[in-house]
Amino acid sequence: MNRKLRMGMVGGGSDAFIGAIHRHAAFMDGQIELVCGCFSVNPEISLSSGKSYFLPESRIYKTYQEMFEKEAKLPEDERMDFVTIVTPNFLHFDPAMMALDYGFNIVIDKPITFTLDEAIQLKSKLEETGLLLALTHTYSGYPAVKQAKQMIAEGQLGKIRKVFVEYSQGWLSEKVEAQGNAQASWRTDPKRSGKAGAMGDIGTHAHQLAEYITGLKTTELCAELNVLVPGRQLDDDGAVLLRFENEVSGVLMATQIATGEENALRIRVYGDKGGLEWAQMEPNSLILKWLKKPMEIYRTGTSSTNSYAMSNIRISGGHPEGYLEAFANIYRNFSYHLRATMNEEQPKPEWLDYPGIEDGIRGMQFIDTVVKSGYNNDVKWVAFE
Missing domain, CATH: 3.40.50.720 (NAD(P)-binding Rossmann-like Domain)
Incomplete structure (x- = not known):
């Protein structure tokens, strides 16, 4: 074809x-x-x-x-x-x-x-x-995120112990859904958005990123959900304690009332040999922190980049690749996979690296579990199922 x-x-x-x-x-x-x-x-x-x-x-x-x-x-x-x-x-x-x-x-x-x-x-x-189905969890498309995922899978950080992930926005600091903002109108309406607000909109991104990078599945969580803008129907702020497989613990924060913030998505993962940090607003840098050697900064497009990162890079090092490129990586990998399928060819492993139905189900499980825990004062930890 x-x-x-x-x-x-x-x-x-x-x-x-x-x-x-x-x-x-x-x-x-x-x-x-x-x-x-x-x-x-x-x-x-x-x-x-x-x-x-x-x-x-x-x-x-x-x-x-x-x-x-x-x-x-x-x-x-x-x-x-x-x-x-x-x-x-x-x-x-x-x-x-x-x-x-x-x-x-x-x-x-x-x-x-x-x-x-x-x-x-x-x-x-x-x-x-x-x-085939692709799900546009955009942030998993960044080359530095794929670099982080592969390094953890190879054991370079040792046994994973702790995960911190946060997504802070400020665009809903006021009740803009009552001021004609179409995006805010449907995202804060439970009949159109669903049972969760900030946690459904950006908390799902943070959770998917944590599971994607670490390769670990959440087993249970304990959540607090808040509605801080008077009259709003869905949560606009919240925090979640997470328990992953292999006795790994984590913390997730998602808020849309962090006044002045744009799209401040950030993740930190710590193992017994080292840790890493990535921030969406500085997407070309992956910070590595080691137990017994100095901190390193991996830059997208350099010779140290692994095959999964390199297959999602379009330009040479030093030139920023951002949100649109990360979004496009999902479409490109999906299109390569679909083309190979239509041609009855074997797709490369890198082409299969895009979110799909399992990520979708995990996201809906996250929403259900967060709401069950976050709005029930008698419930603390809730199994992720």
């Missing part, structure tokens, strides 16, 4: 934020092209958005149901190869299930579904169809 992969979209119209990010990321490596979409629940917005993306009107759909039905009837050399779902949380599950029913692979925004039960159903359907 010597062509670009054909992508459809559900959501991501001209009035949306994350849709443009997905398109930039998908197109960055020249592997993917947009061929169709239902870009909004409003047919007029879907049509105007599709036209602005230079799509023919015949491939701009009023509903995602119409899109899947009509795309499936097109010849194989015309119809989309996969669909990207970039709707609010409550509109993830139905289009994802329908896409699989019609034989289309999926890229989907996090959290993967509205409820844990939906995520489990989606996994069952995915296994039934044998199709």
